[in-house]
Amino acid sequence: MRDGFPEIDDVIDAARRIAGHAVVTPLLRSDALDGIAGGQLLIKAEPLQRTGSFKFRGAFNRISRLSDAEIKSGVVAWSSGNHAQGVAAAAALVGSPATIVMPSDAPTPKVENTSALGAKIVSYDRYAESREQIGTAIAKEQGATIVRPYDDPWIIAGQGTVGLESAAQAAALGTVPNQALVPCGGGGLIAGCALALKDHLPEIAVHPVEPAGFDDTTRSLACGARQANDPDARSICDALLAPEPGELTFAMNRERLSPGLVVSDAEAETAMRLAFRHLKIVAEPGGAVALAAALSGRISCADKTTLIVISGGNVAPQQFEHALDSDVP
Amino acid sequence: MRDGFPEIDDVIDAARRIAGHAVVTPLLRSDALDGIAGGQLLIKAEPLQRTGSFKFRGAFNRISRLSDAEIKSGVVAWSSGNHAQGVAAAAALVGSPATIVMPSDAPTPKVENTSALGAKIVSYDRYAESREQIGTAIAKEQGATIVRPYDDPWIIAGQGTVGLESAAQAAALGTVPNQALVPCGGGGLIAGCALALKDHLPEIAVHPVEPAGFDDTTRSLACGARQANDPDARSICDALLAPEPGELTFAMNRERLSPGLVVSDAEAETAMRLAFRHLKIVAEPGGAVALAAALSGRISCADKTTLIVISGGNVAPQQFEHALDSDVP
Numbered sequence: 001m002r003d004g005f006p007e008i009d010d011v012i013d014a015a016r017r018i019a020g021h022a023v024v025t026p027l028l029r030s031d032a033l034d035g036i037a038g039g040q041l042l043i044k045a046e047p048l049q050r051t052g053s054f055k056f057r058g059a060f061n062r063i064s065r066l067s068d069a070e071i072k073s074g075v076v077a078w079s080s081g082n083h084a085q086g087v088a089a090a091a092a093l094v095g096s097p098a099t100i101v102m103p104s105d106a107p108t109p110k111v112e113n114t115s116a117l118g119a120k121i122v123s124y125d126r127y128a129e130s131r132e133q134i135g136t137a138i139a140k141e142q143g144a145t146i147v148r149p150y151d152d153p154w155i156i157a158g159q160g161t162v163g164l165e166s167a168a169q170a171a172a173l174g175t176v177p178n179q180a181l182v183p184c185g186g187g188g189l190i191a192g193c194a195l196a197l198k199d200h201l202p203e204i205a206v207h208p209v210e211p212a213g214f215d216d217t218t219r220s221l222a223c224g225a226r227q228a229n230d231p232d233a234r235s236i237c238d239a240l241l242a243p244e245p246g247e248l249t250f251a252m253n254r255e256r257l258s259p260g261l262v263v264s265d266a267e268a269e270t271a272m273r274l275a276f277r278h279l280k281i282v283a284e285p286g287g288a289v290a291l292a293a294a295l296s297g298r299i300s301c302a303d304k305t306t307l308i309v310i311s312g313g314n315v316a317p318q319q320f321e322h323a324l325d326s327d328v329p
Numbered sequence: 330m331r332d333g334f335p336e337i338d339d340v341i342d343a344a345r346r347i348a349g350h351a352v353v354t355p356l357l358r359s360d361a362l363d364g365i366a367g368g369q370l371l372i373k374a375e376p377l378q379r380t381g382s383f384k385f386r387g388a389f390n391r392i393s394r395l396s397d398a399e400i401k402s403g404v405v406a407w408s409s410g411n412h413a414q415g416v417a418a419a420a421a422l423v424g425s426p427a428t429i430v431m432p433s434d435a436p437t438p439k440v441e442n443t444s445a446l447g448a449k450i451v452s453y454d455r456y457a458e459s460r461e462q463i464g465t466a467i468a469k470e471q472g473a474t475i476v477r478p479y480d481d482p483w484i485i486a487g488q489g490t491v492g493l494e495s496a497a498q499a500a501a502l503g504t505v506p507n508q509a510l511v512p513c514g515g516g517g518l519i520a521g522c523a524l525a526l527k528d529h530l531p532e533i534a535v536h537p538v539e540p541a542g543f544d545d546t547t548r549s550l551a552c553g554a555r556q557a558n559d560p561d562a563r564s565i566c567d568a569l570l571a572p573e574p575g576e577l578t579f580a581m582n583r584e585r586l587s588p589g590l591v592v593s594d595a596e597a598e599t600a601m602r603l604a605f606r607h608l609k610i611v612a613e614p615g616g617a618v619a620l621a622a623a624l625s626g627r628i629s630c631a632d633k634t635t636l637i638v639i640s641g642g643n644v645a646p647q648q649f650e651h652a653l654d655s656d657v658p
Contacts, residue, residue: 026355026377032445045377047609048355109606116361273646277438280376280642282609313609317653320605324646 005252006153008199011160011192014061018161021093022057023049025162027169030278037294039301042177044166047281047313051113053239054162054189054311055079055086055149061158062147063090071096074144078102078131080238081110082312083149088117099144101135107238107284107316126241127231150188151246160192166307167200177204177307181261181290181299184208184217185240187249189311194256197307204307205258207299209290211237211265217245217253218260226250236265236319239286239312261299267292272323275310284315285323334581335482337528340489340521343390347490350422351386352378354491356498359607366623368630371506373495376610376642380442382568383491383518383640384408384415384478390487391476392419400425403473407431407460409567410439411641412478417446428473430464436567436613436645455570456560479517480575489521495636496529506533506636510590510619510628513537513546514569516578518640523585526636533636534587536628538619540566540594546574546582547589555579565594565648568615568641590628596621601652604639613644614652 001010028043046054063075074097077087084100091098098119102111103126115121124134139146148155163180170177180197182190187208194206208217213233220227228244235241245253263271268285271292275283283291290308294301315323330339357372375383392404403426406416413429420427427448431440432455444450453463468475477484492509499506509526511519516537523535537546542562549556557573564570574582592600597614600621604612612620619637623630644652 023355023357026352028352028377029379032442048357048374052609113361276611276646276649280381280611282605282611317602317605321650321653324650 001153004153004248006157006195008195010153010157011164011196014157015161015164017064018057018060018158021060024165025049027166028279032278033274033295037301037306039303040175040305041294041301042170042175042305042307043279043291044162044307044309045281046162046309046311047283047287051085051089052312052314053082053086053287054159055082056089057161058155058158058188059083059086059147060090060093062152062154063087063094063096065154066096066145070145074098074142075147076135076139076144077147077149078135079149080106080241081114081314082239084110084114084119085117087147088114088119092118099138101131107314109316110314150186151248153248156188156192156249159189160196162189162309163193163196167197170307175305177201178304179205179207180307181207181209181293182309183240183286183289183311184210185286186242186246187217187253188246190257191249191252193309194253198256206256207258208260209293210260210262211235211240211268211286211289212262214240215260215262218262220245220250221254221257221260224254237268237286237289239284240289261293263289263292263296263298266326267296269323269326271295272320273326276324281310282313282315282320283310284312287312330482333482333577335486335524337524339482339486340493340525343486344490344493346393347386347389347487350389353494354378356495357608361607362603362624366630366635368632369504369634370623370630371499371504371634371636372608372620373491373636373638374610375491375638375640376612376616380414380418381641381643382411382415382616383488384411385418386490387484387487387517388412388415388476389419389422391481391483392416392423392425394483395425395474399474403427403471404476405464405468405473406476406478407464408478409570410435410443410643411568413439413443413448414446416476417443417448421447428467430460436643438645439643479515480577482577485517485521485578488518489525491518491638492522492525496526499636504634506530507633508534508536509636510536510538510622511638512569512615512618512640513539514615515571515575516546516582517575519586520578520581522638523582527585535585536587537589538622539589539591540564540569540597540615540618541591543569544589544591547591549574549579550583550586550589553583566597566615566618568613569618590622592618592621592625592627595655596625598652598655600624601649602655605653610639611642611644611649612639613641616641
């Protein structure tokens with residue numbers, strides 16, 4: 001850790017800390033998907049992570065470092081569902097009461113699973129209220145610790161274990177990824193992954209992938225300063241709807257990331273369907289955007305090895321069925 | 330190998346042979362599923378295997394041992410789809426032409442995937458014709474090698490690597506499974522798994538799980554001799570519709586297996602839905618029967634650690650959607 005920024009040693013330390021609690025998710029391959037993308041894909045399957053997304057990694061890395069007094073006073077987080085479940089599971093493991101501020105339109109399974117993990121849920125209107133303000137007020141009132149979704153060096157270091165594992169798994173397969181495609185909301189996952197991947201593979205190009213209408217990181221990287229999204233934008237990729245890049249995450253990402261890629265909701269659904277068919281995993285819309293970028297030709301994968309992160313699989317049956325019924329590209 | 334029966338060294342040798350070609354599939358856990366089953370479940374996720382089921386393991390172990398002349402003359406197999414894809418993929422890897430005899434009502438993705446792997450497909454009527462007779466005639470005509478779905482010691486040894494990996498993964502988690510539940514059609518997967526598991530864990534009880542109407546192994550174990558299924562029986566578990574236990578597999582299974590369990594198609598669908606929700610993997614009906622047995626209380630999992638094999642995930646979208654719409658137990 002230096003000046004509040006995580007370093008590679010923090011990612012390695014996070015990997016040690018989560019070992020035995022988090023799943024070492026597999027790096028999957030599919031000849032059929034390679035055929036569609038026109039090059040070799042290595043697919044990191046985070047839907048298989050505890051709580052169904054990578055978010056448990058950062059949450060456990062953060063919460064397991066709290067003091068006994070802090071654990072007793074509880075934790076507060078805001079999230080549309082994946083960070084919520086990660087925080088709820090990590091808090092339950094260390095015995096800390098958790099309160100989660102969730103948008104009223106969060107997918108039902110995400111709300112139910114968070115509640116089943118023992119957390120208290122507080123609802124808010126995603127398009128009219130500020131989740132930060134609500135969460136901060138609750139934390140102040142209860143003396144609880146805020147566990148931020150991405151603008152926290154321990155969270156970023158925890159999410160970076162996705163990159164660390166992927167680099168080791170690719171090496172075990174005897175392959176060297178030339179590029180990585182990573183779903184990007186607030187930018188915590190890709191900040192940690194780029195830190196870990198570029199330490200092992202200095203030449204790798206790490207591209208954020210965002211849903212159309214929420215391309216804040218893509219635009220921010222292009223102009224060098226944080227840009228916000230249009231408040232009227234909508235997308236089915238509920239995990240990636242942060243209003244703008246994080247302060248800490250963007251300071252890291254502007255140093256390391258290659259240009260951003262943007263996919264449509266329909267392309268995300270096609271990727272979900274192809275992951276169902278060829279990988280046998282359940283991807284949620286936001287979780288599938290990096291795969292979508294490769295399969296829809298938003299970036300060339302020809303003559304390259306492309307690492308792709310599928311970041312989560314918490315999706316309601318109805319939404320999944322809609323994706324299964326989407327057309328073949 | 331002794332008197333045509335595989336031994337534990339053959340399973341260990343198969344594991345070496347498939348390394349780098351087959352996926353070391355993860356052993357998954359879910360607090361939610363443990364809650365429903367009332368005990369700890371360790372779930373071996375073979376849908377993530379190459380070709381979407383465990384069948385690649387046995388097929389590659391068998392086909393990679395063929396002589397150059399045999400490889401050139403090609404291989405013939407009969408299968409509703411999972412063995413078909415396993416054989417097609419293994420044959421393609423060693424450069425051998427493959428002909429697969431598939432029932433005309435096999436799920437479309439299984440037929441398409443087998444064809445995409447380069448195999449020639451020959452259709453037959455599952456309820457009126459003998460696949461063995463058709464396959465044997467083709468093999469004779471072409472001088473090709475028959476790759477049997479289960480009654481072959483190399484196939485059984487290959488499938489046994491599922492048990493070998495599971496035992497090692499359970500040990501790495503610091504747990505000792507008391508019982509194992511394994512889907513059973515012709516009995517090759519469970520014959521290999523019981524061989525491997527009982528070598529590592531002599532006390533483990535290994536139960537076959539079958540769909541209602543296709544409980545031939547359950548009844549055969551109970552009376553000590555091979556019993557056939559009613560030819561008029563039907564089930565959505567297309568991977569498990571063998572007419573009777575294999576000769577070699579039953580000779581092995583009668584020595585090692587605990588009593589069989591039988592689940593309904595509806596229970597298999599509920600297990601598919603719960604695997605979607607809590608494990609984020611795609612299970613096909615036949616692949617989900619062992620999980621179904623645990624979740625529907627066909628066997629007590631209380632105060633025990635239960636190893637469960639989900640054997641495959643090759644299912645058409647429409648059938649998967651039907652399962653997602655099934656009721657909560």
